[in-house]
Amino acid sequence: MLIVHLLITLDLPYITSLKGRRKILNSLKEKLKHQNMAIADVSGEYAKEASLALLFFAKNENEAHKKIEKVRNFLDNYMSDIEYTISYEIL
Numbered sequence: 001m002l003i004v005h006l007l008i009t010l011d012l013p014y015i016t017s018l019k020g021r022r023k024i025l026n027s028l029k030e031k032l033k034h035q036n037m038a039i040a041d042v043s044g045e046y047a048k049e050a051s052l053a054l055l056f057f058a059k060n061e062n063e064a065h066k067k068i069e070k071v072r073n074f075l076d077n078y079m080s081d082i083e084y085t086i087s088y089e090i091l
Helices: 018-035 059-080
Strands: 003-012 038-041 049-058 084-091
Touching: 003 059, 018 038, 018 049, 018 059, 049 059, 059 084
Parallel strands: none
Antiparallel strands: 003 049, 003 084, 038 049
């Protein structure tokens, strides 16, 4: 059993307040919640940047990479106008 930790960093240039950022992150967390992952907002105080930490279990590396790709495809489809980076660690 593997533990997978993803860190998604979003660039939100058109957001001007923490309330606007929180609205986007809550929507994103709600949609990702159905993927059987633990999700936490680990953003700082700067409204134009956001970070989400995701944690899930996988049976093997192949399953872990499939789930990571699923998250990447979801972000491409759901948030196509927002630049993001994903870093991950498989433990």
